[in-house]
Amino acid sequence: MKKYLAAGAATAIAAGALAIPALAATKTVQVKDNVFVAKKITVSKGTTVKWVWKGKAPHNVKVTKGPAKFGSKTQVKGSFAKKLTKAGTYTIVCTIHAPGMKMTVKVK
Template identity: 30%
Template sequence: MSRLSRLISIVASALLVSSAGAATMPTTYPFKVQGTTSPHASGQLLVRTLSPTSSLSVINVHGLIPNTAYVAHYHSLGPASSDPCASNGPISLVFPPFKTDAQGNAISLLRAVPARISGSAGAYVNVHTAADVGVIPLCASVLKAGTTAPTTTQTKTTEPSAQSGQQAIVKIGDDFFSPTALSVTAGTTVTWIHTGKVSHNVSSVELPGIHSATLHPGESYSYTFMTPGTYTYYCSFHDMNATITVTNR
């Protein structure tokens, strides 16, 4: 068994272990490509709270430079930009160094106190080459902590309604949102309608108020956009994301 296979086995066991009922289900944050050094790179950051004093963070990445040493850091969310990955926040935690295999795949595990991960504002994780930490091929944004979502509605429906006036529809399929890029005016209510067969959800880093419960086939989730900007959202269960651009009326 290869070292990567052994790590995958350890990760699977660790993520399934319960701690006297205190453990939560893992939350998945997708990595986004940064720069041009590894344009086909991808991956996920999985975070599971095992107890009030213990959490497990797992980096699982693909498509990086083969047989290359990398490092990764948690950063506290900084004020420099609305994009968490560009906010220039300070390092709060350091993952153990890791090396990619011949296909550019790698896994790294970090155990830490949950409060160190997101603090009171939020966090992001950068993956760097060990030789030059200025080379950052991947970044994952962690949802802000302690944020209360505004009132939203979640209802069951069988057919998507047509887009009209200050309303817009996004269909949730299995492994995709449609459309992947939507432009609306401020004050528009966007409704995501689950048209697939497996469970999905809708979450956003840039706009933490977007945070649906698990959506089953036929269910929907709505959010009213009031502030102009471009917002990325994703399904934490699967590798699928899209954007909504909000313009002035």
């Protein structure tokens, strides 16, 4: 009897574990005065990339090359997030401080 109870409990635990949704991945990039911190990142499809403003100057985030186009408004504080669902390499700039303020995001 104990053997059947243990097997039933193991099955219930395994089934419950499968029912729990996976946490969505998020990668954070800081937007400081005239630099993205990090210059290059690699993420999996479905990851949300979040840019967080940390400096005192206004900046924006704009894709200039990549499998999808998106961009943020120009702001001094706050954040902007985008879930990346298309594989490829994205070139991202701050249009105010381009061409020097640039980064790449590789999505696998």
